[in-house]
Amino acid sequence: MKISIDWLKEYIPVTHTVEEIANKVSLTGIESAPVELGTDLSNLVVGHITSLKPHPDSDHLNLCQVDVGQAEYIQIVCGAPNVAEGQYVIVALDGANLPAGKEIKKGAIRGQESNGMICGLDELGVEESLVPKAFQKGIYVFPSVEEPGADAKELLGLNDQMVDLDITPNRADTLGMRGAAWEIGATYDEKPVFKDPVIDDSKVEDDDNLKINIEADDLVQDYLVRTIKNVQVAESPLWIQRRLWNQGIQPVNNIIDAANYVMIEYGEPIQVYDLDNLTDETISVEMATDGHKLNLGKDDTKDLNHDDLVINSGDQTLGLAGVVNGTSAQVDDDTRNILIESAVFDGTSVRKAAQRHDLRGDASNRFEKGVDTGAVEISLNRTVELIASITKIQSISQVIVGKQTPAEPTVIKASIDHVNRLMGITLSADEMIGILDRLGFSTEQNGDELTVTIPTRRWDMSIEADLIEEIMRIYGYENLQGTLPSGNETLGGYTPQREFINKLKNILLSEGMDETINFGLVSKQEARDFNYIDSEYTRVLHPMTEDHEFLRTSLIPGLIKNVAYNKARKNSDLSLFEEGRIFDRESGHDRPKEVEYIGGIITGKVGTDSWNTSAKEIDFYDVKGIVEELLSFVELDSEVEYRASKEIGNLHPGQTAAILFDDQVMGYVGKIHPEYQSAHSIDDAFVFELNVDKLLAQPKKNVKAMSAPKYPSVTRDLAILVAKNITSGEIVKQIFNDGGQYLKDVNIFDVYQGSNIENGHKSLGYHLIFQNSNDTLTYDTVEKAFTQIKTGLINKFNVEVR
């Protein structure tokens, strides 16, 4: 809410600039910004139109003689439809500045001299929706006689300065001028002074006819009304109008304006009704009947339901409680007798109704956040006082109580020692009591105990911690010296899982892969495409878009998106990885398991084309190499198996392997299927994905140190011809099976198929490395093992040794 300095001065002395106030209030209470109105306006005066005649060469312009307080009247050409003799209007004199850099110059309009401009409020920068309806399509006319030549900017409130409070939900006490005066006053150690409303007793009569039924008792805390007979509905005085439009409220008429004015003054929403439009002078506060309608005028109706708390009279609905009034009993020019309502409705109910009907506004905003339940009656009386002061009235009713809940001040007990310990400073009891007094809280001290009585306007206060906040902020956070917690030492660190993840990520980084982060919420298609874990799909109830509707089941779709995005920007040689959660939900469970995965994608060329090197197209064995390096750091106790697999996601059936330890699938490595690849507009790409949690759970190799071998190794080469469908993995397994205790390593050095090779066969070449770490190997020992290997391969795979 914007706090007008002009208005604030009614309650506290204001000696600082609006910038200083905003800065100080931001640091001690509520985030604030200074607002200065009318900085782009100048040379605006009151003009009195003494006479007016039509422009000789125009059918809509008039020549106005205007008294602007100068020795002679000036002529101004005016085209506004509502211009008339005798009006007091806003005149922009020669040289005046208007918003958006507009400057007024005297000159001639169709041959007639014009020495300025008669203005509408919108031309002065007031939003059109805030301009009183009668003046929206023309010039503004002052409601009363003003001094010609007087400063129009000041009269219109357009030179006011304001502090815009951006309140947090707990500080709705400052959604009224009086609450704001307390807050700003506490900041500057100034107690605000308020006048209580005074009602002319001679006008007060009983109104025995009106009946109020509070049906929805749990949603209505207070419901008070007064009626006024024989009001004269008219335009409000200027001082009310200008304060309202500066608050962003459109002036309507003196009755509605008075209600809005009191809402700003006290923070209490006030509603007014045309008493004569009530059915049998009854009011019922109750739940709406399904299907009933609330008419808001101009073909705008809201369909009500049984969750809506409404103000009914007979079978007509007057308004949605705490939100908006309909047209059926609205106060307009024909109104004679009025009913004023000051009430407290349930905040949640008001909030939901306002949301449901898209009608959030000044009143609902205050009920949502809470209002001062101790100010219900005083704000009702203030409204009566204000109306009586700006229009003639005949009589006022007593306060008619639909429901009234006594508002008791909150009492909070606090320990001086505890408060100091939690703040980390040492204030004396007197210092604390002094701060609380600035806020209008009264305190009794008994030893270490403070008993603090909180006025009802600070309904956010309920426990000692709330008091600590008040004392701390008024004392000033800038006076707080930082310390570090001084308790027992603790051992910090990562979890074993995080340590492991960090290790895996570092390996991939050292393999030259860039780390990416992708979205956990993906499209249905993306959740499906690589769901090799066969998870149930998990969907969010109200997705923002179909692109982010399901929880991901794999890291690969995100990585493919990254490749496509980069390729479209001409980055085509890519090596990317991601470590993150995937969501694996079992059927019958709502909650998916969150599993850490690490996955990568490589595409394009490996190495660079340069003056001394040439790049090579990436193939399956490049990505497999990365996986092998990664797994070599897992310190597994068991062998890694790459099992050719034809049925994983959208992967190439001939270039994909499942990765297994002890027959448990840990992940997969493979090439993106050519169809999927072209559908996503990417080049050949190779991916892998591994379940980090499963890897971490594997039994670890128990490393025992041994010295570097002292005896030389012996290498034998083996070349064989074998059927094409036999994998190298099977051959190597067999070689180790037959190779005896001294066979240490088998390295493939040649794979060949093509000319000179029998059809359906391939030629494979291996280096076999034998070593005895305790002795020199003899020729016979090696020869014996080599023979066994050859025999084994011949028997098992029918190979031909070449």
Next chain:
Amino acid sequence: MSLNDRLKELRENGINDAKRAQHLQDLNDLRVQLLGKKGPITQALRGMKDVPKEQRPEIGTLANNVKKDIQTAIESRIEEVNKRIIAQKLQEETLDVTLPAQSHEVGTKHILNQTIEDIEQFFIGLGYEVAPGYEVEEDHYNFERLNIPKDHPARDMQDTFYITNELLMRTQTSAQEGRDMDAHDFSKGPLKMISPGIVYRRDDDDATHSHQFHQLEGLVVDKNISMADLKGTLEALCRHVFGPDREIRFRPSFFPFTEPSVEVDVSCFNCGGEGCRICKYTGWIEVLGAGLTHPNVLEMSGIDSNVYSAFAFGLGPERFAMLKYGIDDIRDFYTNDVRFLEQFKGVN
């Protein structure tokens, strides 16, 4: 010619031949030829029998000296030739060192993870544990345990992706607080933890909003934890991240799960507080929210708020990285353009 003269002649010729030789092979040949068993010195010494006995020792000594001198001449020449060969080789092998190298590039850690790890390392040094949380969380932990009951207006402040009535994509890493307090054994000492991770909000993605982003929650529970402890801790953090000269300030704020609550500003690292575009000419930049944990939150974990107190803070790694490196579009973190990613190699 006397044997004596013959030997002297051989010496002179040998030394001259050595000095003239151009190749290592010639010098080796010369050595074999002059000093070998069939060489001229050995030949000449066959005439020793004609030398009187008393002169023989003298001739013997001379012959040895001649051999030694020739040997020395050959060796020194070998050394010269070797030097020349090496010099020539060095000349031939000279490279254009400005040509590009063979690249062996290491990848780049994502800037958000670099930012997070930098903060993690800072807190690990202060004895904090790094606790992971759940991205799919119960309403109970994400809201109710944080003093945000159903129908609380604060639930409007953060629009939530629900999965069922009770399950949701967590909207804040504060959701981890309840779990960690429940699990902690306070007889073993204070709870000091940070919990980084991904959170989700129902936002349209644009330059300043993302439906997915990161948060890092911090929580310390012990006897006598104070607002001053919070200020000192965050001061040290901000100096670690934004530079040693930074100051921080607290401004009152509101979060349902802390009381008092504060917003924390750091003095502008760009202008040092003078005012500039980055700090919107205020000299201060809002970096995180914090406060003393609300007694209700402690009590819900069975912690006596009269005995224990706690502070908590939550920060946004995206915001930290955007401020520190001048990134102006949050979507850049998630599109993973390698040119964006790789510019941050090694910054943290």
